[in-house]
Amino acid sequence: MIVTYRNNRFMPAVLIACCLWGIYYLVDVPVDGTVLPAWKPGNYHSDVQPAASADSTSTWSSPIPTPTPQENTASNQDEESTSADKGAKPQSHGGLLPEDVLLVMKTGSTSMWKRLLVHLTTSLAPERIPLENSVIYSDGAMTIGSFQIIDVLANTTAAIKESHPDFDVYRQQPFYDQHNAYVEAAGVEGDNYGPPGGWIVDKYKFVPLMQHAGINHPKAKWYIYMEDDTYLFLPNILAYLSKYDHTQAHYLGSFAGKSDIIFAHGGAGFAVSRGAWEKSFGQNANLAKEYEQYTADHCCGDQVLGHALNKYGVKFGENNGDEKFTWGFNPVVHWRFGFEKWNFCSPLLSWHKVHNRDVARYYDLEKYWNVTEKGPLTHRDFYLALIKPDLEKRAEWWDNMAEAYQVSSGNKAWPPTPKNGKHDEEKWKAAWESADACEEACVSWDKCVQWNWVEDLCKMDERLFMGQGYAPAAPERKTALKRTSGWLTERVDEWTC
Numbered sequence: 001m002i003v004t005y006r007n008n009r010f011m012p013a014v015l016i017a018c019c020l021w022g023i024y025y026l027v028d029v030p031v032d033g034t035v036l037p038a039w040k041p042g043n044y045h046s047d048v049q050p051a052a053s054a055d056s057t058s059t060w061s062s063p064i065p066t067p068t069p070q071e072n073t074a075s076n077q078d079e080e081s082t083s084a085d086k087g088a089k090p091q092s093h094g095g096l097l098p099e100d101v102l103l104v105m106k107t108g109s110t111s112m113w114k115r116l117l118v119h120l121t122t123s124l125a126p127e128r129i130p131l132e133n134s135v136i137y138s139d140g141a142m143t144i145g146s147f148q149i150i151d152v153l154a155n156t157t158a159a160i161k162e163s164h165p166d167f168d169v170y171r172q173q174p175f176y177d178q179h180n181a182y183v184e185a186a187g188v189e190g191d192n193y194g195p196p197g198g199w200i201v202d203k204y205k206f207v208p209l210m211q212h213a214g215i216n217h218p219k220a221k222w223y224i225y226m227e228d229d230t231y232l233f234l235p236n237i238l239a240y241l242s243k244y245d246h247t248q249a250h251y252l253g254s255f256a257g258k259s260d261i262i263f264a265h266g267g268a269g270f271a272v273s274r275g276a277w278e279k280s281f282g283q284n285a286n287l288a289k290e291y292e293q294y295t296a297d298h299c300c301g302d303q304v305l306g307h308a309l310n311k312y313g314v315k316f317g318e319n320n321g322d323e324k325f326t327w328g329f330n331p332v333v334h335w336r337f338g339f340e341k342w343n344f345c346s347p348l349l350s351w352h353k354v355h356n357r358d359v360a361r362y363y364d365l366e367k368y369w370n371v372t373e374k375g376p377l378t379h380r381d382f383y384l385a386l387i388k389p390d391l392e393k394r395a396e397w398w399d400n401m402a403e404a405y406q407v408s409s410g411n412k413a414w415p416p417t418p419k420n421g422k423h424d425e426e427k428w429k430a431a432w433e434s435a436d437a438c439e440e441a442c443v444s445w446d447k448c449v450q451w452n453w454v455e456d457l458c459k460m461d462e463r464l465f466m467g468q469g470y471a472p473a474a475p476e477r478k479t480a481l482k483r484t485s486g487w488l489t490e491r492v493d494e495w496t497c
């Protein structure tokens, strides 16, 4: 955020919000293992809003503009399907059934009571995927109903577990249980925040969990990974994966890059084929142990796993590891996602940083979606079902995260002008004057679908974000200026598929 004299009054509020947010996350949140998914020409991504940058800035941080879409090569990819896929079972999701895959859930002892439970009746519900086709990995063992949670760090080298500071939380957590303290944040007497640092130990889980999954579920054609704050639209993912030969090495998901490794972003969910597993883990029964030091030296578990797979020639990407990927595995949650003309019609594969209420609603949408009748659930379908009905023409105390073009009293003489489409110069320059003027400027630009205005600042965008507001009783209404947001949904209605 650019600090000028005009928003000095916001800074105390922003700093306080950042601190509160920081405390909450440092205490509470296991690492996503996420990094900035840097965009390179030729990589296709539904959205390059980096989860990691959202982690390190305020929740209102501006999303990074999305790349220009390029020709989707997904249609060029090898359409092979194995003979085993054909005929034997009823056709579903392009031939791939939940019985054919292993759905791998990663959670942590400091987050499971807050995030995992909703998945047991949705993502991992036996009506959706047989119990034996899912597995839950954590940093402690536990039984919840018919679900067995596996301590995936059980075989980590004893010396590391006993003395490495990254494992403080692993060593400390059992004492909470032993002292009858509940790390649940349930708002019930006896609650405790638990030991800090769940996110540090989290990165050590990735390689061991993939090793364990492959050894214990050798029949799975795909290992489909998710975290406890991910939602995977499983029918769409099965349809997507069915286009690939699982006996070949495939490593698919959302593009991310760090420490010279291109890998699948963990929080967005990803898939590793059995072929890829055999080519890597299958060649080295000691892979998890061998990666302990590399893990200690690097930040993110998804990058560590990518490195391990790379070492055995398994590369990320849709065409034999070419780093290309289809839109759909999203490293952000739906209300921070920029819906655009070019991503609107692609099937929706995942959301990340989801809350329990999101999971409940997504699952309901997925469950009652008739694929035969309507085809795969697209971003557009999602928008029509769960976003559009809640958008008003104009909402006060709401930030819809429009940010592509900003006109303020400071730049009114030479404001940035849209690269695409036509706009009215006069209205554009006056956009900062009021909410009405801002709306008029947006209407005058034929590509604009949303705007927001506060004090003397008008922001407009050709992407549609839902954003978030302050409820009437929210204390922010006493500490911030009112921001007004508006959407031109009738323009989005024209983005047909």
Ligand SMILES: *[C@@H]1O[C@H](CO)[C@@H](O)[C@H](O)[C@H]1NC(C)=O
Pocket (backbone or CB within 6 Å): 150, 151, 152, 153, 154, 155, 208, 212
């Ligand atoms: C740990 O090792 C034992 C013995 O080899 C094995 O049965 C178990 O599955 C391993 N656990 C994990 C999480 O890898």
Ligand SMILES: *[C@@H]1O[C@H](CO)[C@@H](O)[C@H](O)[C@H]1NC(C)=O
Pocket (backbone or CB within 6 Å): 370, 371, 372, 373
């Ligand atoms: C889905 O739609 C098809 C075609 O209209 C119909 O035959 C089928 O019964 C529907 N399935 C469900 C579960 O409603």
